[in-house]
Amino acid sequence: MRILSGIQPSGILHIGNYFGMMRPAIALQAEGEAFYFIADYHALTSLKDPATLRENGRRVAIDFLACGLDPERAALFRQSDVPQVTELAWILSTIAPIGLLERAHSYKDKVARGMTASAGLFTYPVLMAADILIYNSDIVPVGKDQKQHIEITRDLAVKMNETFGEIFKLPEPRIHGATETVPGIDGQKMSKSYGNTIDIFGDEKEMRKRVMSIVTDSSPIEAPKDPDNSTIFQLYSLFATKEEIAVMCEAFRRGGTGYGDFKKQLFAKLWDYFEPMRKRRAEILADPRYVEGVLERGAQRANEVAEKVMARVREAVGL
């Protein structure tokens, strides 16, 4: 079984990325052959500063490794170290219906928020399809916001297979119900572009400040509170034990505890949860060549697979 996923180096990783994709991807690395990459070609649709793109890419690699990606099991690499994906993206774009791309929520959402509607932004899902299909991926662990992109990938794979013969496998998204959309501090989906993130490796003061600014209703301390509509409780439930979740749930319903106290509990738990990863990160940072070595080996592995699939595609389409 081949598992594949990507993450854009468009900013600093947040706990939405972690619980939505990185933690499930790390868990899956024991179950098959995993390919995880830093989607730097994709990030170019929003990021036009070369130094920042390069630095963020390196940082994503460091953070993913610190969170538990095991480079002995999973290949970690930069998308742009396998330029064959852009070749495949071109071929896919020649069969991709414009109407299918026009229906992409992510594109419409980005343009509605003021991003320039470049050709690259519009064909973003085609490049993503190439990412997935070029490694013959079976499973793609992602958050819910990427579900439609995987459906588009499947549509393009079917169209290619119908036109040129059986070339591609149809990949399946792997989306975990409980973490499919991690809320941000304002209750909307956590996203860098909404400015509502809690960063994984922010410093203590910053993380506390973000947690303490989670938006709540104005129920007084003594009032019973609804855990199911609380961002604090939703975030706590992502990683606390069953017993701890039950205790907090009961305290919400009983009343007598203010939101400030619940936020303090959430912060303490969150800070502790990421402690081993901060330690690991400090070790990785102490050896600057380590990450480059991991990325080089990952790129080699990815190139071997991508080149084989591309050879089949070129043959099938007549190039």
Ligand code: TYM
């Ligand atoms: P990106 O970089 O926006 O996000 C990386 C992963 O994190 C997940 N995620 C979330 N999950 C739950 N709750 C949230 N609040 C949240 N925020 C982010 C995303 O769903 C994603 O899984 N297009 C992709 C990158 C990509 C890719 C691929 C992914 C490029 N090629 C091929 C899979 C396969 C993206 O922009 O993810």
